[in-house]
Amino acid sequence: MNKKTxxxxxxxxxxxxxxxxxxxxxxxxCTFVQDQKIxxxxxxxxxxxxxIPERITQLTGITNAMVKNAPSFRDIASxxxxxxxxxxxxxxxxxxxxxxxxxxxKQIGYPQLKIKAIDTVTMSQILLPTLPSYQLRRISxxxxxxxxHPHSASSDxxxxxxxxxxxxxxxxxxxxxxxxxxxxxxxxxxxxxxxMFKDTLxxxxxxxxxxxxxLRVKRGLVLRRNNINRRHDDKTxxxxxxxxxxxxxLYQSQLEWYPQQAKMMNEIYRNYTKDKKPSNWMFEVxxxxxxxxxxxxxxxxxxxxxxxxxxxxxxxxxxxxxxWDQTIPTLNNLLPFHVSKLIIKDSANxxxxxxxxxxxxxxxxxxxxxxxxxxILVWLTITTTGDLNELHINPKIPYLNEVRHYQDQTxxxxxxFYYQDFIRQHQIAAHRVNFIIVSHSYLCTHAKELSHLSKxxxxxxxxxxxxxxxxxxxxxFNFNLNLINIETRKIMGDLHQTHNHxxxxxxxxxxxxxxxxxxxxxxxxxxSRAYQKIMYRFSITFLQRRLLTPVGKHMLxxxxxxxxxxxxxxxxxxFQVLNHDIxxxxxxxxxxxxxxxxxxxxxxxxxxxxNYYHHVSMLINAKDMFNAIIDQIQSHxxxxxxxxxxxxxxxxxxxxxxxxxxxIGNHLEKDLYxxxxxxxxxxHALMVNGAKLTNSRMKLPLSNTRQKSDLDKISEAKPAxxxxxxxxxxxxPDQYCxxxxxxxxxxxxxxxxxxxVGFSSLKLMTGTFNVLTDVDxxxxxxxALGINGSKKRILKRLTNAQRAIVFTNLxxxxxxxxxxxxxxxxxxxxxxPLDTNENMYYKAKVHQIKQSHQDVKRLMQLPEIILIIKRSxxxxxxxxxxxxxxxxxxxxxxxFKQFARALPQGVIINQRKVxxxx
Numbered sequence: 001m002n003k004k005t006x007x008x009x010x011x012x013x014x015x016x017x018x019x020x021x022x023x024x025x026x027x028x029x030c031t032f033v034q035d036q037k038i039x040x041x042x043x044x045x046x047x048x049x050x051x052i053p054e055r056i057t058q059l060t061g062i063t064n065a066m067v068k069n070a071p072s073f074r075d076i077a078s079x080x081x082x083x084x085x086x087x088x089x090x091x092x093x094x095x096x097x098x099x100x101x102x103x104x105x106k107q108i109g110y111p112q113l114k115i116k117a118i119d120t121v122t123m124s125q126i127l128l129p130t131l132p133s134y135q136l137r138r139i140s141x142x143x144x145x146x147x148x149h150p151h152s153a154s155s156d157x158x159x160x161x162x163x164x165x166x167x168x169x170x171x172x173x174x175x176x177x178x179x180x181x182x183x184x185x186x187x188x189x190x191x192x193x194x195x196m197f198k199d200t201l202x203x204x205x206x207x208x209x210x211x212x213x214x215l216r217v218k219r220g221l222v223l224r225r226n227n228i229n230r231r232h233d234d235k236t237x238x239x240x241x242x243x244x245x246x247x248x249x250l251y252q253s254q255l256e257w258y259p260q261q262a263k264m265m266n267e268i269y270r271n272y273t274k275d276k277k278p279s280n281w282m283f284e285v286x287x288x289x290x291x292x293x294x295x296x297x298x299x300x301x302x303x304x305x306x307x308x309x310x311x312x313x314x315x316x317x318x319x320x321x322x323x324w325d326q327t328i329p330t331l332n333n334l335l336p337f338h339v340s341k342l343i344i345k346d347s348a349n350x351x352x353x354x355x356x357x358x359x360x361x362x363x364x365x366x367x368x369x370x371x372x373x374x375x376i377l378v379w380l381t382i383t384t385t386g387d388l389n390e391l392h393i394n395p396k397i398p399y400l401n402e403v404r405h406y407q408d409q410t411x412x413x414x415x416x417f418y419y420q421d422f423i424r425q426h427q428i429a430a431h432r433v434n435f436i437i438v439s440h441s442y443l444c445t446h447a448k449e450l451s452h453l454s455k456x457x458x459x460x461x462x463x464x465x466x467x468x469x470x471x472x473x474x475x476x477f478n479f480n481l482n483l484i485n486i487e488t489r490k491i492m493g494d495l496h497q498t499h500n501h502x503x504x505x506x507x508x509x510x511x512x513x514x515x516x517x518x519x520x521x522x523x524x525x526x527x528s529r530a531y532q533k534i535m536y537r538f539s540i541t542f543l544q545r546r547l548l549t550p551v552g553k554h555m556l557x558x559x560x561x562x563x564x565x566x567x568x569x570x571x572x573x574x575f576q577v578l579n580h581d582i583x584x585x586x587x588x589x590x591x592x593x594x595x596x597x598x599x600x601x602x603x604x605x606x607x608x609x610x611n612y613y614h615h616v617s618m619l620i621n622a623k624d625m626f627n628a629i630i631d632q633i634q635s636h637x638x639x640x641x642x643x644x645x646x647x648x649x650x651x652x653x654x655x656x657x658x659x660x661x662x663x664i665g666n667h668l669e670k671d672l673y674x675x676x677x678x679x680x681x682x683x684h685a686l687m688v689n690g691a692k693l694t695n696s697r698m699k700l701p702l703s704n705t706r707q708k709s710d711l712d713k714i715s716e717a718k719p720a721x722x723x724x725x726x727x728x729x730x731x732x733p734d735q736y737c738x739x740x741x742x743x744x745x746x747x748x749x750x751x752x753x754x755x756x757v758g759f760s761s762l763k764l765m766t767g768t769f770n771v772l773t774d775v776d777x778x779x780x781x782x783x784a785l786g787i788n789g790s791k792k793r794i795l796k797r798l799t800n801a802q803r804a805i806v807f808t809n810l811x812x813x814x815x816x817x818x819x820x821x822x823x824x825x826x827x828x829x830x831x832x833p834l835d836t837n838e839n840m841y842y843k844a845k846v847h848q849i850k851q852s853h854q855d856v857k858r859l860m861q862l863p864e865i866i867l868i869i870k871r872s873x874x875x876x877x878x879x880x881x882x883x884x885x886x887x888x889x890x891x892x893x894x895x896f897k898q899f900a901r902a903l904p905q906g907v908i909i910n911q912r913k914v915x916x917x918x
Contacts (some may be wrong), residue, residue, distance in 0.1 A: 001088060001116075001199045007033040008087035009164055011156035012097050013060045015048050019103040024048035025073055026062050028080065028101075029154040031161035032087070036168060038161055042083065043154040045070040074108045081105065084113055088192075092136045092160045094119035095190050117191040120163055122371065126182065127170045129375040130382065132392045139163060171200045174378065175211055175222045179204060181377045185360065187370040215381060218420055219357060222381050226425050234337050240269050240301045250334055260710035261290040267708065268680060269298040272458070280705040282464070282694065283682040286713040286904075287874040292319075292327040295460050295680055296435070300331050300339045302458065303434040309457040311436045311450055313443040315466035316815070320437050328435060339434040343385070344426055346442060347405040350386045351376070353417035356403040358607040369399040376403070386422025406617050414594075440470035444671060451675035464681035465867060468664050468697065471671065475632065476660030476841070479625055481535060482653040484578075487619035488528050491585070494612040495521055506608050507592070516588045527581035530574040539652040541567050542644050561637045568630055575630070582623045589616045629657060639665060641844045662844045668699040678704065685870035688863035689898045697863060711904035714873050719883065720908045721869070726888040729914070730831075737767035739914050740830055740886055744772065744805060747884075748780050752803045753825030755780075758813030760833040762786070765807050768830065772805065780805050785812060814871045827872055828884040832865050834893070862895045866902045873904065 009031045016023030029043040047070045057063050091097035094117050102112040124134050131142060136159055145162045179201040211217065214225050241247045247262060264283055271278050285291040299310045314320050320343060328341045356376060364370055372393060383390055388400060405423055430436060430453050451457060461467055495503050495517065507513045632640050642659030687694050687709050695702050729736045748755055759765040769784045783794045784807035791812065798804055837843065849856050872883050890896060891911065900909060
């Protein structure tokens with residue numbers, strides 16, 4: 001394939017997807033490309049001589065009337081056959097179009113086309129590995145390719161032709177070593193697609209093109225040079241603009257003026273520069289009031305002038321992306337100095353270059369794995385972060401676990417990719433940037449090391465309402481009791497396996513090495529015996545039939561914590577043996593890693609050793625988790641709960657231990673707050689009923705915490721909450737579901753719209769869904785999260801749906817609003833969390849509060865309801881300022897007045913009667 005090659009870029013529309021099942025072509029389109037230019041095109045409708053199914057008409061826009069006078073395939077077969085001869089056939093999913101066309105030719109007695117054919121889907125996957133989707137419509141949108149009519153053959157062929165030109169240019173720009181690597185991997189690509197890569201390799205080789213300055217080669221891998229932004233060496237001290245004229249001069253008409261935002265900026269700057277003793281600040285800011293600029297702008301001045309790091313923690317990926325793509329670039333357009341940024345994640349998000357390099361030596365039987373290897377090879381020429389999430393590959397693909405980092409520690413110096421390691425580069429860069437963006441979960445587990453990045457780093461906790469849950473999650477476990485046994489057996493396999501090289505075969509035949517392998521062997525045997533004793537005692541103590549309760553497909557027991565403590569004390573000698581033997585294995589493994597740089601170790605099988613290191617790491621992690629559970633039961637018996645879940649009462653290997661802390665206690669202070677100067681907390685909904693209760697939720701001291709709520713934008717809109725009087729119906733679930741379905745149908749029938757309905761109870765959601773789907777006159781499709789669709793599937797279906805009813809839980813209810821504020825019409829909250837939740841932690845928390853003679857409704861229900869409604873109110877300006885609450889129990893709640901006072905000023909609560917005849 002060269003400059004003279006003519007590519008025939010084809011797209012077909014048909015009555016279905018299976019030619020052998022009598023599906024027929026209804027439109028043929030072809031765009032011809034030569035030397036990176038479109039030189040001609042052809043398109044025709046085709047009479048299939050059968051009716052076109054309604055679903056195909058809806059998809060393509062092609063009707064029976066349109067093809068009535070069109071030529072049949074037999075009429076134009078000769079023209080198509082000669083048109084495509086001596087060209088290279090190209091299609092987006094060539095394994096559909098090419099066989100389908102050949103089948104049609106065969107059916108009328110024509111010889112099948114024996115021309116080369118290439119596929120733009122797999123080419124796109126390899127050459128454009130960071131695209132979020134490889135649908136033609138999505139790719140066209142991403143690259144601004146004109147594609148006005150998706151699923152119209154002429155439009156699809158035209159778009160695919162432009163995509164082909166783009167892919168050929170990208171292919172020719174790849175470094176020689178990367179192209180060579182792809183061909184060596186030999187991914188199984190459709191038809192003749194691989195020939196494109198081979199021909200291009202020869203062309204690049206003949207040109208002798210030098211490697212670009214932003215790339216470097218290490219052991220045949222072409223890597224992008226790290227250009228992570230660092231703090232500039234500008235030592236000028238810049239004055240923060242405190243007054244309105246100063247701020248407006250800085251904005252240069254690029255930002256709107258929000259008085260609340262300006263006050264927030266000044267409060268933050270004053271807190272750290274003017275006040276003798278800085279305070280924690282809690283800012284509740286309405287959506288659309290510039291919250292992110294409100295805290296990043298003053299902190300940018302503080303970071304630059306004081307040479308300090310600012311850490312921003314968020315709960316959602318979306319907010320981290322907005323900070324990265326929009327907020328900080330906006331600051332760099334405004335400020336007289338440059339600010340730098342860095343996102344840090346857990347180590348498992350990053351590629352381990354050495355492990356990836358070692359996997360390239362093995363040819364996998366899985367086509368998917370070989371394709372992913374090739375994608376990564378190209379991605380390494382692009383990425384400066386090494387974050388595997390950039391690839392948008394299904395994280396469940398087993399191969400990804402083979403190339404992830406599996407330790408937080410930086411790799412050993414003897415690692416050939418030590419200086420190129422992405423985690424190590426991030427650790428170095430973290431000391432030299434202005435802003436570091438992390439998730440709440442990362443912050444909670446790495447607070448101490450983050451605090452060491454500078455003398456007094458600043459900390460902003462955005463989406464602060466989610467922080468307590470992120471903190472307590474690290475103290476809750478779902479532990480497979482057989483995990484230690486599984487990992488022990490894997491390491492035994494590494495020592496003695498016969499179907500592949502074992503450690504005795506791999507490692508040098510030295511006396512010291514052999515002695516250490518014998519020590520590992522002995523430690524594993526002793527460890528296995530000790531663990532079997534621990535599990536046997538657990539089985540007879542907790543998994544007796546009389547202690548188990550059937551729950552669905554499982555059996556469940558809630559062990560008495562006093563009995564659990566007694567069991568732990570009795571088995572303490574075996575726990576000590578367990579920890580001792582695993583520590584021996586860990587020390588010897590560290591020795592092997594230390595020796596890996598020596599000459600006698602350089603020829604060992606790195607892939608097999610990586611597998612061994614991974615198994616040891618998993619064993620250590622399993623031991624640490626088991627120890628954490630034991631420590632929690634011993635240290636906090638009054639504040640933890642556990643249950644044992646098994647499929648087989650007498651088989652401890654099938655048992656999981658689930659549980660952890662009931663309430664957060666002082667862990668935020670101990671694990672997080674103590675490492676930072678006074679912090680900034682902010683969210684759309686943060687304040688509940690009074691400062692004391694708000695601070696109690698965040699575990700902050702009243703004496704050193706200030707609060708400010710700016711929800712003026714909500715108040716100015718004068719929103720209304722329509723609450724339906726349904727208290728009497730709530731104790732009749734069937735009637736409640738029917739009444740709710742009647743309301744939803746009434747709302748949907750007024751005008752075409754997407755309705756979003758949030759549920760607290762899955763049982764009510766299921767009941768209402770069943771009622772609606774049984775009604776014949778429902779024109780709108782009904783999508784219910786967890787019932788007939790996942791989040792991804794529902795969002796995909798909503799793309800083309802002008803009318804729809806979406807049922808979701810209250811958590812995703814607000815996430816959908818935040819991510820897609822203009823997608824939905826009215827918002828309906830079907831029921832509020834006023835019942836006792838079946839979640840074991842919730843029930844234990846209720847019991848805790850009652851034991852301390854406090855009010856569950858005030859401490860648990862009221863704050864949760866206030867925050868749910870406040871979050872929903874943030875989106876009302878785009879929803880005609882009406883929120884519907886179908887749960888009338890709130891009207892009779894003992895703390896209804898406190899609930900009403902906690903809402904923004906100007907919010908009107910209307911009571912509505914239910915029009916329902918049963």
